[in-house]
Amino acid sequence: MFRAYELEKALDTPAKIYYKYEGVSPSGSHKPNTAIAQAYYNRQEGVKRITTETGAGQWGSALSFACQHFGIECEVYMVKISYEQKPYRKIMMNTWGATVHASPTNLTQAGRQILAENPDSPGSLGIAISEAVERAVTDDNTKYALGSVLNHVLMHQTVIGQEAVIQMEKAGDLPDIVVAPFGGGSNFAGISFPFLRLNLEEGKNIRCIASEPSSCPKLTRGVFRYDFGDTVGMTPLLPMYTLGHTFVPAPIHAGGLRYHGAGVVVSQLLRDKLIEAVAHDQVECFEAGIMFARAEGIIPAPETNHAIATAIREAEKCKQEGVSRTILIHLCGHGHFDLGAYENYLSGNLVKHEITSAEIEAALAKIDTPMID
Numbered sequence: 001m002f003r004a005y006e007l008e009k010a011l012d013t014p015a016k017i018y019y020k021y022e023g024v025s026p027s028g029s030h031k032p033n034t035a036i037a038q039a040y041y042n043r044q045e046g047v048k049r050i051t052t053e054t055g056a057g058q059w060g061s062a063l064s065f066a067c068q069h070f071g072i073e074c075e076v077y078m079v080k081i082s083y084e085q086k087p088y089r090k091i092m093m094n095t096w097g098a099t100v101h102a103s104p105t106n107l108t109q110a111g112r113q114i115l116a117e118n119p120d121s122p123g124s125l126g127i128a129i130s131e132a133v134e135r136a137v138t139d140d141n142t143k144y145a146l147g148s149v150l151n152h153v154l155m156h157q158t159v160i161g162q163e164a165v166i167q168m169e170k171a172g173d174l175p176d177i178v179v180a181p182f183g184g185g186s187n188f189a190g191i192s193f194p195f196l197r198l199n200l201e202e203g204k205n206i207r208c209i210a211s212e213p214s215s216c217p218k219l220t221r222g223v224f225r226y227d228f229g230d231t232v233g234m235t236p237l238l239p240m241y242t243l244g245h246t247f248v249p250a251p252i253h254a255g256g257l258r259y260h261g262a263g264v265v266v267s268q269l270l271r272d273k274l275i276e277a278v279a280h281d282q283v284e285c286f287e288a289g290i291m292f293a294r295a296e297g298i299i300p301a302p303e304t305n306h307a308i309a310t311a312i313r314e315a316e317k318c319k320q321e322g323v324s325r326t327i328l329i330h331l332c333g334h335g336h337f338d339l340g341a342y343e344n345y346l347s348g349n350l351v352k353h354e355i356t357s358a359e360i361e362a363a364l365a366k367i368d369t370p371m372i373d
């Protein structure tokens with residue numbers, strides 16, 4: 001946990017800004033908090049191989065690291081666009097002994113089906129999940145592990161917020177606002193749930209804000225209903241905010257946020273207005289990330305930049321209103337493997353991408369799963 005004094009100065013804001021940094025883990029993000037636990041329990045069960053998907057490569061790296069530690073084989077289906085944008089993430093996984101495939105592949109029924117429809121598919125987390133799940137259900141010694149969305153993953157990640165509550169106490173402060181980027185909800189839940197407990201049990205009034213990309217806005221523009229967690233429809237149905245399980249987000253750089261759905265518990269909390277959500281365009285996010293890097297020295301992951309963009313908006317509001325609030329940012333990962341995205345931004349090639357209402361309606365119209373209420 002750090003106080004972002006230099007960012008406060010750069011923004012000339014009366015707000016106090018803190019950040020909790022998870023980029024110091026071996027794989028560079030919060031993901032090992034659940035990867036280690038999942039690999040451990042699989043080892044206890046005698047599992048020989050684990051399959052998984054990865055978007056930006058963060059989850060695949062974390063699980064490769066954890067599997068290697070517990071002597072389990074790891075097979076990773078990596079979204080093709082990220083596989084091409086981030087070769088070093090793949091090498092990192094290989095270094096920890098994992099096998100990595102660019103998804104969609106020809107190795108599974110699900111992958112072949114997608115490729116038949118669209119041979120140039122950039123892939124998506126939903127497709128990669130279908131492939132990894134299919135491999136696990138067709139082999140007795142293989143299990144599938146998910147890096148976000150599910151309740152056990154969110155619970156493992158709450159170690160972040162439990163530490164953060166104590167660290168804020170040590171700093172003699174309490175956040176008015178907690179912000180975290182939102183892909184499937186694990187890092188957001190991880191940092192915010194222990195603070196939500198203070199709201200629910202101790203009458204505190206801490207705003208917890210999830211930051212998502214405007215090109216994949218399931219929380220701010222999706223619908224709450226039953227949907228599949230994967231593209232092909234192999235997972236159980238989950239009641240959640242979704243853009244539809246066949247939705248393929250634009251190939252923006254924040255690969256970890258290119259997911260159509262959201263965790264069940266976070267979805268219900270949003271529906272009950274106990275948390276908030278906002279969306280940011282990728283250009284605003286990179287402006288925020290570069291400002292943060294120049295002020296605080298850490299180069300954040302593109303996903304993380306969404307939370308920084310929200311924090312900057314809130315800090316600017318404090319300035320306009322002439323009030324001081326305490327803002328806690330979840331700095332969930334570093335961007336050392338995302339420098340291609342930074343290069344894109346710095347050379348002026350990163351474009352705004354806002355999804356149109358027509359595109360959203362078309363995606364939602366394709367959902368054929370049960371409505372809620």
Ligand SMILES: *Cc1c(COP(=O)(O)O)cnc(C)c1O
Nearest residue numbers: 058148183184185186187303333
């Ligand atoms: C995976 C990842 C995310 C998005 O996933 P959540 O489950 O929503 O946390 C965000 N930031 C980073 C750095 C990630 O690795």
